Amino acid sequence: RGRIARVTARTSDIEKATGVLRAGGLVALPTETVYGLGANAEDPTAVSRIFQVKGRPPTHPLIVHIGGAEHLGDWVQDVPATARLLAERFWPGPLTLVLRRGQRVPLEATGGLETVAVRVPDHPVALALLSAFDGGVTAPSANRFGSVSPTTADHVRAELGDAVDFVLDGGPCEVGVESTIVDATGEIPSILRPGGVTREDLEAVLGCPLAVPSTSRVRVPGQHPSHYAPRARVVLVEPEKVVAEAELAQKLGHQVGVLLPAAFADATVKAHAVVTLPRSTALYARGLYGFLRELDQRGCDLIVASLPVEEGLGLAIANRLRRAAGPRSTV
Ligand code: TXA
Ligand code: MG
Numbered sequence: 001r002g003r004i005a006r007v008t009a010r011t012s013d014i015e016k017a018t019g020v021l022r023a024g025g026l027v028a029l030p031t032e033t034v035y036g037l038g039a040n041a042e043d044p045t046a047v048s049r050i051f052q053v054k055g056r057p058p059t060h061p062l063i064v065h066i067g068g069a070e071h072l073g074d075w076v077q078d079v080p081a082t083a084r085l086l087a088e089r090f091w092p093g094p095l096t097l098v099l100r101r102g103q104r105v106p107l108e109a110t111g112g113l114e115t116v117a118v119r120v121p122d123h124p125v126a127l128a129l130l131s132a133f134d135g136g137v138t139a140p141s142a143n144r145f146g147s148v149s150p151t152t153a154d155h156v157r158a159e160l161g162d163a164v165d166f167v168l169d170g171g172p173c174e175v176g177v178e179s180t181i182v183d184a185t186g187e188i189p190s191i192l193r194p195g196g197v198t199r200e201d202l203e204a205v206l207g208c209p210l211a212v213p214s215t216s217r218v219r220v221p222g223q224h225p226s227h228y229a230p231r232a233r234v235v236l237v238e239p240e241k242v243v244a245e246a247e248l249a250q251k252l253g254h255q256v257g258v259l260l261p262a263a264f265a266d267a268t269v270k271a272h273a274v275v276t277l278p279r280s281t282a283l284y285a286r287g288l289y290g291f292l293r294e295l296d297q298r299g300c301d302l303i304v305a306s307l308p309v310e311e312g313l314g315l316a317i318a319n320r321l322r323r324a325a326g327p328r329s330t331v
């Protein structure tokens with residue numbers, strides 16, 4: 001994938017952020033996937049504040065971010081051989097391992113579960129923070145519950161404003177979709193949420209096929225169908241129907257935003273706003289949440305899109321688009 005310039009942190013910013021974490025405050029931090037809303041993982045009051053700020057139900061478990069694979073054993077009861085292998089191969093990187101919860105992890109962070117999700121983010125600013133803090137940082141994506149995850153510091157400021165004590169700006173996120181969550185508690189791992197590490201990469205390392213749960217049922221706490229949703233309603237159609245569907249809805253009075261598949265880039269679309277998607281799935285994943293935010297900002301009330309082929313990063317993109325198009329909660 002095309003790499004983007006990596007922003008490193010000023011020492012003074014890392015010191016400030018570390019102080020905020022030690023005092024029980026909240027720090028927004030860049031990762032390679034999306035921005036996180038971080039708190040000291042071992043401070044139950046600080047962890048609870050994350051849920052308040054996000055408007056997230058307290059039963060939705062968080063991910064504990066640590067500074068290196070060598071610290072994994074401090075946060076979980078035991079590290080099975082497959083988990084060790086995956087950690088060594090993919091960390092730092094967009095892979096989260098679910099394992100049995102260690103004593104250090106408060107139940108506030110796991111939504112009451114006896115398992116805990118852990119990852120080492122691949123971003124120089126996040127790694128500098130974790131190294132200076134010398135502890136674990138629980139961080140969900142730094143957005144309000146159910147909405148689109150932030151991939152720039154400006155997205156975080158626009159969405160959370162003063163509710164965050166300090167925002168570390170690490171530039172735009174390189175991967176753009178969240179980490180792949182793998183249940184590594186059993187013999188054969190399974191993918192709970194597709195993300196930045198592809199199923200193909202995992203299977204190549206493990207040498208066996210992995211189960212990917214269907215998106216049609218809520219199986220894991222915090223994996224509701226209407227997650228990752230922009231304000232505008234999202235409608236999914238076959239790629240060759242995107243243009244016609246968009247033009248029809250526009251004619252019917254909608255302000256239509258279009259995520260136009262690269263194969264149809266030459267079409268002129270009579271709609272309110274059109275984003276022509278990159279051909280590369282890496283660039284599509286990197287841009288996805290920004291595209292959805294842009295269409296919201298341009299005043300669209302309906303977004304017409306189609307699913308990419310569900311291989312490689314396409315699996316994570318399709319998962320997020322399905323959830324964006326899923327039924328909205330009425331509460
Ligand atoms: O890339 C990412 O994973 C980003 C960055 C900030 O690291 N974080 C992120 O966090 O996406 P969040 O809170 O938006 O999503 C974490 C998801 C939860 O919704 C839940 O589904 C799953 O992780 N999770 C956490 N702990 C779990 C556990 N013990 N068992 C099963 N799933 C768990
Ligand atoms: Mg999230």
